[in-house]
Amino acid sequence: MSRIHEALKKAELERATHGGPEDHVIEQPMPSGMSARMVGSVNADGPLTFEALQARTARVQWNPNLNTMLFFAGSDQAMGKEELRTLRSRLYQMRERKPLKKILITSALPQEGKSFVSANLAQVLVQQRGRRALLIDADMRGPRLHQAFGTAVQPGLAEYLMGEQDEFGVIQQGTMENLFLIPGGRPVTNAPELVSNGRLKNLMARLEPLFDWIIVDSPPAALVSDASVLANFCDGVLMVVRSSVTPSEAARKARMEFTPDQLLGVVLNGIDPKLDSYARAYYPAYGQPEAELKKS
Ligand SMILES: Nc1ncnc2c1ncn2[C@@H]1O[C@H](COP(=O)(O)OP(=O)(O)O)[C@@H](O)[C@H]1O
Ligand SMILES: [Mg+2]
Numbered sequence: 001m002s003r004i005h006e007a008l009k010k011a012e013l014e015r016a017t018h019g020g021p022e023d024h025v026i027e028q029p030m031p032s033g034m035s036a037r038m039v040g041s042v043n044a045d046g047p048l049t050f051e052a053l054q055a056r057t058a059r060v061q062w063n064p065n066l067n068t069m070l071f072f073a074g075s076d077q078a079m080g081k082e083e084l085r086t087l088r089s090r091l092y093q094m095r096e097r098k099p100l101k102k103i104l105i106t107s108a109l110p111q112e113g114k115s116f117v118s119a120n121l122a123q124v125l126v127q128q129r130g131r132r133a134l135l136i137d138a139d140m141r142g143p144r145l146h147q148a149f150g151t152a153v154q155p156g157l158a159e160y161l162m163g164e165q166d167e168f169g170v171i172q173q174g175t176m177e178n179l180f181l182i183p184g185g186r187p188v189t190n191a192p193e194l195v196s197n198g199r200l201k202n203l204m205a206r207l208e209p210l211f212d213w214i215i216v217d218s219p220p221a222a223l224v225s226d227a228s229v230l231a232n233f234c235d236g237v238l239m240v241v242r243s244s245v246t247p248s249e250a251a252r253k254a255r256m257e258f259t260p261d262q263l264l265g266v267v268l269n270g271i272d273p274k275l276d277s278y279a280r281a282y283y284p285a286y287g288q289p290e291a292e293l294k295k296s
Helices: 003-018 022-025 037-047 050-056 079-099 112-127 147-151 157-161 191-196 198-210 228-231 248-255 277-282
Strands: 102-107 131-135 179-182 213-217 236-242 263-269 291-294
Touching: 022 228, 050 198, 079 263, 102 112, 102 157, 102 228, 112 131, 112 147, 112 236, 112 263, 131 147, 147 179, 157 191, 157 198, 191 198, 191 228, 198 213, 236 248
Parallel strands: 102 213, 102 236, 131 179, 131 213, 236 263
Antiparallel strands: 263 291
């Protein structure tokens, strides 16, 4: 027998009696009786506690734009705050009638105030003691929320959905207590495929028990299908309409993307208080746009 043949024979005999290197890992029992692979998956998929989330996510120094982020210390923008409190009350009233935690914010077109409403709604929700909110920038084609918060765009949702990061790698805890942010990540073109690949469902399932509210910002519903796909992961949809700007045909088209049970209502954004007698009576000093909830 040649030396090579002898070596092959020996290796074959060893594999038969002890198993190959990979089998060895799988068959090796852990002290608890679980295999190494099982322990890994229990850690990855087991329930997450809020304390673990706080301990493992990055604390980030946000530098918010105080002109549009209404509830951060230093912001002197009183305008719109009362309307956001009203919106919060309406959401709590709706929650008495149906389970409501994950809210998608959308509108027909760009620049109508989706991100403005999402960011300020998340802020007003955590103004109530002990309430926790997670804000997700799911406008992955053109993420912007990070700009309002003055923080990095990535790692964010795109990196999570592509499997490059786990939840701890993408959630930021910044400078407002109980408010957490997942920025959009690097811009992508295949957003609907990413959203449907199973990882968003998993992310929501893991994070939902830890938060009172999850607010999901989205791209324009009349232009791309992302928002209607995202709505399937949420409990309801708020449609932003920009006063005197959104064409009614575009608003109607956006509305058709959602079922009647998904639609919670319309947020009328950018009302000119000078043209609105109610606003003029209560906010005589304010001449800029504000957000208001109108029942759908
Ligand atoms: N009610 C508002 N008051 C002041 N600025 C607003 C208001 N709504 C939107 N904006 C500003 O208008 C711009 C577009 O709003 P944004 O929320 O980014 O729109 P969208 O997310 O729908 O594209 C942003 O600069 C935002 O800060
Ligand atoms: Mg936006």
